Amino acid sequence: MTAVRPPRLIGQPAPRPEAARLASGAGAYVDDVDLPRQLHAAFLRSPHPHAAILGHDATAARALPGVAAVLFWDDLAGVVTPLQTRHAGFPGLVSPPQPPLADRRVAYQGEPVALVLAASRALAEDALEAIAIDYAPLPAAADAATALDPGAPKAHPDLPDNLCWAGEISGGDVDGAFRDAALVVAQTFRFTRHTGVTLEPRGLIAAFDRASGQLDVRISHQQPHQLQVYLADLLGLPMTRVRVIAPDVGGGFGIKMHVYADEVAVCAAARLLGRPVKFIADRLESMAADVHAREHVVDARMALDAAGRITAFDVADRHGLGAYTVFPRSSTMETVSAVRTIGAPYAMAAFRARMQAVFQNKSLIGQYRSVGHPIACTVTEALVDQAARTRGEDPLAFRARNYTPGAALPFTNPAGVRLIDLSHAACHARLEALMDRDAVRRDMADARARGRLPGLGFAAFVELTASGSEAYGAGGVAVAAMDSVTLALEPDGTVKGEASVSEIGQGIAGTLARVVADALALPADQVRIATGDTRSAPHGGGAWSSRGAAIGAEAALGAAARLRAAILAGAAALLQAQPETLDLADGAIVDASGAPRLTLAALAQAALFRGHEFPGGRLPQLAVAHQHGRAQDRAVPTNGIQAALVEIDPGTGLVACRRHWVVEDCGRILNPLLVDAQIRGGVVQGIGAALYEACRYDGEGQLLTGTLADYLLPMAAEMPDIAVAHVETPYSGSVLGAKGAGEAGTCAAAAAVLNAVNDALAPFGTAIAELPVTPVLVLDALARRQAA
Amino acid sequence: MKPAPFAYARPGTLAEAVALLGAEPGAARILAGGQSLMPMLNFRLAQPALLVDINRIADGAVLRQDADGLTLGPLVRHADLLRHCAAGRGHPLLAAALPLIAHSGIRNRGTVCGSLALADPAAELPACAVALDAELDLVSPRGTRRIGAEAFFRGIYETALAEDEMIAAVRFPPADPNWRWTCLEVARRQGDFAIAGLAAGFCATGAPAARLVAFGVAERPLRLAAAEAALTARGSDAAVATLADLDLLGGGDYPAAYRRQVLGTLLTRAAAALGAPA
Numbered sequence A: 001m002t003a004v005r006p007p008r009l010i011g012q013p014a015p016r017p018e019a020a021r022l023a024s025g026a027g028a029y030v031d032d033v034d035l036p037r038q039l040h041a042a043f044l045r046s047p048h049p050h051a052a053i054l055g056h057d058a059t060a061a062r063a064l065p066g067v068a069a070v071l072f073w074d075d076l077a078g079v080v081t082p083l084q085t086r087h088a089g090f091p092g093l094v095s096p097p098q099p100p101l102a103d104r105r106v107a108y109q110g111e112p113v114a115l116v117l118a119a120s121r122a123l124a125e126d127a128l129e130a131i132a133i134d135y136a137p138l139p140a141a142a143d144a145a146t147a148l149d150p151g152a153p154k155a156h157p158d159l160p161d162n163l164c165w166a167g168e169i170s171g172g173d174v175d176g177a178f179r180d181a182a183l184v185v186a187q188t189f190r191f192t193r194h195t196g197v198t199l200e201p202r203g204l205i206a207a208f209d210r211a212s213g214q215l216d217v218r219i220s221h222q223q224p225h226q227l228q229v230y231l232a233d234l235l236g237l238p239m240t241r242v243r244v245i246a247p248d249v250g251g252g253f254g255i256k257m258h259v260y261a262d263e264v265a266v267c268a269a270a271r272l273l274g275r276p277v278k279f280i281a282d283r284l285e286s287m288a289a290d291v292h293a294r295e296h297v298v299d300a301r302m303a304l305d306a307a308g309r310i311t312a313f314d315v316a317d318r319h320g321l322g323a324y325t326v327f328p329r330s331s332t333m334e335t336v337s338a339v340r341t342i343g344a345p346y347a348m349a350a351f352r353a354r355m356q357a358v359f360q361n362k363s364l365i366g367q368y369r370s371v372g373h374p375i376a377c378t379v380t381e382a383l384v385d386q387a388a389r390t391r392g393e394d395p396l397a398f399r400a401r402n403y404t405p406g407a408a409l410p411f412t413n414p415a416g417v418r419l420i421d422l423s424h425a426a427c428h429a430r431l432e433a434l435m436d437r438d439a440v441r442r443d444m445a446d447a448r449a450r451g452r453l454p455g456l457g458f459a460a461f462v463e464l465t466a467s468g469s470e471a472y473g474a475g476g477v478a479v480a481a482m483d484s485v486t487l488a489l490e491p492d493g494t495v496k497g498e499a500s501v502s503e504i505g506q507g508i509a510g511t512l513a514r515v516v517a518d519a520l521a522l523p524a525d526q527v528r529i530a531t532g533d534t535r536s537a538p539h540g541g542g543a544w545s546s547r548g549a550a551i552g553a554e555a556a557l558g559a560a561a562r563l564r565a566a567i568l569a570g571a572a573a574l575l576q577a578q579p580e581t582l583d584l585a586d587g588a589i590v591d592a593s594g595a596p597r598l599t600l601a602a603l604a605q606a607a608l609f610r611g612h613e614f615p616g617g618r619l620p621q622l623a624v625a626h627q628h629g630r631a632q633d634r635a636v637p638t639n640g641i642q643a644a645l646v647e648i649d650p651g652t653g654l655v656a657c658r659r660h661w662v663v664e665d666c667g668r669i670l671n672p673l674l675v676d677a678q679i680r681g682g683v684v685q686g687i688g689a690a691l692y693e694a695c696r697y698d699g700e701g702q703l704l705t706g707t708l709a710d711y712l713l714p715m716a717a718e719m720p721d722i723a724v725a726h727v728e729t730p731y732s733g734s735v736l737g738a739k740g741a742g743e744a745g746t747c748a749a750a751a752a753v754l755n756a757v758n759d760a761l762a763p764f765g766t767a768i769a770e771l772p773v774t775p776v777l778v779l780d781a782l783a784r785r786q787a788a
Numbered sequence B: 001m002k003p004a005p006f007a008y009a010r011p012g013t014l015a016e017a018v019a020l021l022g023a024e025p026g027a028a029r030i031l032a033g034g035q036s037l038m039p040m041l042n043f044r045l046a047q048p049a050l051l052v053d054i055n056r057i058a059d060g061a062v063l064r065q066d067a068d069g070l071t072l073g074p075l076v077r078h079a080d081l082l083r084h085c086a087a088g089r090g091h092p093l094l095a096a097a098l099p100l101i102a103h104s105g106i107r108n109r110g111t112v113c114g115s116l117a118l119a120d121p122a123a124e125l126p127a128c129a130v131a132l133d134a135e136l137d138l139v140s141p142r143g144t145r146r147i148g149a150e151a152f153f154r155g156i157y158e159t160a161l162a163e164d165e166m167i168a169a170v171r172f173p174p175a176d177p178n179w180r181w182t183c184l185e186v187a188r189r190q191g192d193f194a195i196a197g198l199a200a201g202f203c204a205t206g207a208p209a210a211r212l213v214a215f216g217v218a219e220r221p222l223r224l225a226a227a228e229a230a231l232t233a234r235g236s237d238a239a240v241a242t243l244a245d246l247d248l249l250g251g252g253d254y255p256a257a258y259r260r261q262v263l264g265t266l267l268t269r270a271a272a273a274l275g276a277p278a
């Protein structure tokens, strides 16, 4: 690859070019589009966590005005097959088929049972009330902790038990390390379920043209290409007859990277009826039927030697993944991600993690921002604080001694994580400078004077970003870990492109354009990259695993290098010069002295309109494509450290976040404004996890949090100022050196807040090991102290 | 989340509105600010045959302050009353309570009478109405009757309103300058309904007297008579001790024991803020 010239745009702060359009209301989301002859879909969803369906009667519903069809699984079975997740990376994975509409049994509350198609959503909902389903409730498997006990209710009666998958990761002499330990700290941690609440809910319009056999699906999704593969497969269509368009997407967070049963049912219905079908999830069904995330019980212990050096971790994770392992990626990735980076910032010698993922009669668990990492980080950092406290040591001093030193890198740790290009010591030093601990001490003294209990918490982290093809492709899952970019020179000298990365509000399309503009010495607004249409963009990964900058931008750079070479070759042919003597500057081809010889527009017009001018009629190839995927490194590790200052009100148990600090290293920063926005948004979601958000179920599997009055999202009024700083250690395996940045905020924020809460509780000899930290938990913890 | 079909009427006068309510008792529902009713309709928890939109009735937004106190028509919004009270008029308890209700967008639409009619046990205004001995004018085709707030609130979303009645006005008595008032509550996030709340008044002039009405902890605004007596006689610690005898709601994430404990905290803090003895 050609060397990059000194960047003009890369590294400069720039607002998202799309932001003004979206903020002024000119965006076109799925629900902004209506097609002629369109029907509206509404799903009858199971009110029961687990029940047999003995019969159904939709006669009355079908007779209602405006109702075009009421469909059950038997109606769809002829045009679509059930979803069934297979992933060879999880040997022994138990994965029952999941029909797009329930087939004689419902396995979670919210599971789609019937699909009404009507002239409006309101009429479709009227019809839902007229459908009679004869349910025979079955015992529900709800509690993950007891799911494998003998006699526990089974999520699927035909399976031997509730085990979906079990595995172990280990390295080094774990038993020896604990035998020889000078200190062992241990704790059982509980994590509830969350869901990623996007401003725009899931939604799609599916249209099937019977004459051509073409299925067009406009959908709010993060991975149009992945969806295209699976829709074609499930519906038995060639991929060339399936077009997936992701228009403006109002947030994803991982929620929109799956193939959902309800969305497949809509596509099947469109095919069956030959009419466009629109489905827009409302908030209630979003809460019940979007993937949830997390839900773990982790037994963890950490061994230290007499010098206070961490020697080993030994953990057991019990993960409740709901009724099915999510299609097509599998929910079991959650438990692996939740344990794999435990201890990752530290130079441990031994590691063992046992994982058990169990079925439940609950919503499916899927990938949500920073998949698993917040669990790993919370477990690690809470144990680290516990050890420092037991040793009577400053938590930062304890960490500084234990980080994997830069000189030891690259290092494959005993959990099998290959660590490269990290900067723990530098981030740590940067955090201390950023925080001004004297001012923090004054704030804390002031809080104490007001009768509050202040606490300061830290959390160092390692996050694995930009996953390679080992994660899914190697397991036989059709998920691309590479991305594609095409570029073409337009007659006016501007450049248009298509990329397989997905723009979901994070601004990646603009970032790719700036990378291309830099490489071609063009102003940023002369390059326009479109995303989200499988008809025009070659295949690629989309938006997952913080890959846009690390992989998509690298693909853009590669495409730009090809276009640059083609431009110079074409210009050289016209100008009778050697390509090596030419360069690009300010939209023109310049010679060695820097004098402009030909504008890009002139070259393009010659090539496109007067090809005969080129010697031998050999046209320069001014449309190029480049695909980038990594051959080395399963993932690109990033690191950083966060700190949180909180105050507990001992009279109410309420926790208030006062300040939050983040120092992170995402390698080369392409656009600091966007990185900082990602970090801050991620921190807010992490604070949500720490203090507010919970998908709650009762003991029978009934969802209790169906609205945003029950599912508490973090709101602006409660959020602290978030100070962000960076260390830049470029990724050594790419030209740009960018790493993932989109999830780092979420990775460690909850851990920092929990540690801060426990710092506040420490003088009372009590602690909390559960998220979210509710005011009830806090008062219970304080009462334990008073009782003691 | 679309409402079931309903008919819609937008009367221009109170009399027309009441006539619509009386035409087929139980079939119609008043639409005021819609901040509570619209979600109920969309969830199909409420499926009235007729929606009587009172937002255009003449003189509905009357807000009158005179020797009788403060009289509010059915279209006085939370924000209207807040603006009035923030300027030092109205009543100090209302001035303290209104900012705790929801967010400004909701306060711009939500009405004071609508909040009283809804009778959410966690709402601020019903407790204030009980604390201040407010009176409500209820009208129906059968006539008008006046009822005290204490008798009006019956249970969770339950009031003395008959099916053909609506609240035509609420009257808060004039503020007594010898009394000090505050409203405190515990909520996870600003603007959320209270987990526990307390409308509190204390008079230190002459013979000490107290008014304590809790919300969010019982099925209706809960007058804490024992705590009032203890507060005036022996101070706030004694008042807090009386809470042990109360039968409080649990539910959600918050068991009754938690609500009791934080109600005690609120009582202690309110007493301190009002200058009552500890």
Ligand SMILES: Cc1cc2nc3c(=O)[nH]c(=O)nc-3n(C[C@H](O)[C@H](O)[C@H](O)COP(=O)(O)OP(=O)(O)OC[C@H]3O[C@@H](n4cnc5c(N)ncnc54)[C@H](O)[C@@H]3O)c2cc1C
Pocket (backbone or CB within 6 Å): B029, B030, B031, B032, B033, B034, B035, B036, B037, B038, B074, B100, B101, B102, B103, B106, B109, B110, B111, B112, B113, B114, B115, B116, B117, B118, B122, B123, B124, B125, B161, B165, B166, B167, B168, B191, B192, B193, B194
């Ligand atoms: C996000 C959110 C947060 C909120 N937080 C709070 C809070 O913290 N505290 C709080 O107190 N409230 C809160 N509310 C509720 C808000 O204050 C409501 O507006 C209020 O309770 C009802 O007033 P409304 O005018 O909107 O009534 P509507 O929603 O129009 O009606 C509510 C009910 O009252 C009936 N009704 C209305 N007016 C009359 C009348 N004059 N006579 C007879 N019946 C009538 C209606 O028929 C209906 O049954 C919140 C609302 C939202 C959406």
